[in-house]
Amino acid sequence: MVKATNKLPLGLFSLELGVTIEPGRYGSSNQPNPEQIYYLIKPDLFSLIIDDKEILYSNNAYFIIPLGNIKKIMKWAIPANYLSLHVDFKIDADTLNYIESKRSDDINLTFRFYGEIFPILNYLSNSDIIKIRDPDTIKRDLSDRIFMVDITHKLSAKEWIKFLEDLGHSEKWIIEFDRPKLENFHEVIDHIEKAKDALYNKSDPEDVIRDLRAARDSFKPFYDAYKNKIMELIDRGSIGQKPKHNNKSERIDDIYGKISYLLDIGPHSDKYKVTYQDALLAYREFVSILSYFSEMIEILRKEELEKIVKNEHPGHP
The missing domain is CATH 2.60.40 (Immunoglobulin-like)
Known part of the structure; x- marks a missing residue:
């Protein structure tokens, strides 16, 4: 043993x-x-x-x-x-x-x-x-x-x-999530966990891409609902360099779009060969950006709750 x-x-x-x-x-x-x-x-x-x-x-x-x-x-x-x-x-x-x-x-x-x-x-x-x-x-x-x-x-x-x-080796590939306490958000995490298992199994890199794509699709309703507020939060305190350069939020949104686009190579196996290194790159990049947005959503959710408390209890500090 x-x-x-x-x-x-x-x-x-x-x-x-x-x-x-x-x-x-x-x-x-x-x-x-x-x-x-x-x-x-x-x-x-x-x-x-x-x-x-x-x-x-x-x-x-x-x-x-x-x-x-x-x-x-x-x-x-x-x-x-x-x-x-x-x-x-x-x-x-x-x-x-x-x-x-x-x-x-x-x-x-x-x-x-x-x-x-x-x-x-x-x-x-x-x-x-x-x-x-x-x-x-x-x-x-x-x-x-x-x-x-x-x-x-x-x-x-x-x-x-x-x-x-058990050795802690896999933890270097796992990026911690601030997991928003939102209904059905667990589905996003479940797909990420499946992608991680597929990555370690090495049996089929396309399985990793498939599970990441499912995570992306599960995350989309949350991203669409919070996107405007996420962008505002990202740009807080940043005056930017308009019109010559995009705001910080626009650049991050562009990164997310390109990572999401990378995941679309999975369904076209007759057009693209997905290697293990492709799968590893996609996992690292997508989980990183997802963790970033999840933290933003958690901050916004807490702010929403604080507003509700203040409205219901005006005298509350």
């Missing part, structure tokens, strides 16, 4: 594996009673492999061993039917961006386990302690004691998105 444990910029995640260490037999197969052999295992290093490259390393691995009614954390794994191996990794935004650049849909995370194995002839255990009866380990060359195992953990696109969100 892969689990995010701390958000960026100090990104941390853990890998947990179930491990079983079974005894083997030492001696010739011709021997009537070959001795039973047990193993101690020590993890030395773990790495994360993406696209055949080791991109992360961790020497912070340990075993969680149930002993009676308690659990102990140990660097060495003792012979047991079931152990839990825990590894902590540090990860940063650049590494996550690299992994995203290699991902098209679902993703396989390959972890390479470098370790040492030490055979012992027999051991004694109870609920509290482990004692090695025979302190002499079987003599082997160092090369025989070192091993390497690759372990692949598959995450669906949905699971990967959740993993990124």
Whole structure:
């Protein structure tokens, strides 16, 4: 299991594996009673492999061993039917961006386990302690004691998105909204959330454009109703440079119109190829301008409520 444990910029995640260490037999197969052999295992290093490259390393691995009614954390794994191996990794935004650049849909995370194995002839255990009866380990060359195992953990696109969100990676793409308390405005946000999910899924960039267009269409009634007041609010305190230059509000309205126009490439797939970078640009630009206008609407809504209160209670400060 892969689990995010701390958000960026100090990104941390853990890998947990179930491990079983079974005894083997030492001696010739011709021997009537070959001795039973047990193993101690020590993890030395773990790495994360993406696209055949080791991109992360961790020497912070340990075993969680149930002993009676308690659990102990140990660097060495003792012979047991079931152990839990825990590894902590540090990860940063650049590494996550690299992994995203290699991902098209679902993703396989390959972890390479470098370790040492030490055979012992027999051991004694109870609920509290482990004692090695025979302190002499079987003599082997160092090369025989070192091993390497690759372990692949598959995450669906949905699971990967959740993993990124838990790390806080997706938050750099999410722009906070002052969400006006207006009837049906939640539909605008719902379409934005769908666009964000489609963006992370990477399955079809046209889905991102489609959901953004639906958000734009849902926002249109609010924008039309508040547009004149929004323009007035934007220009408050700005004298402008008329007639040579447009007012600030006119420039912002022009930006909104061009961003909205960009979203119209979606329905014409026979005319325009929508790339992932197109979708990412459209998402960032549209959500930014929508957040800007939403804040304006929230300010205007509060001003309207204040006027209502003053009219109903003239003496109220």
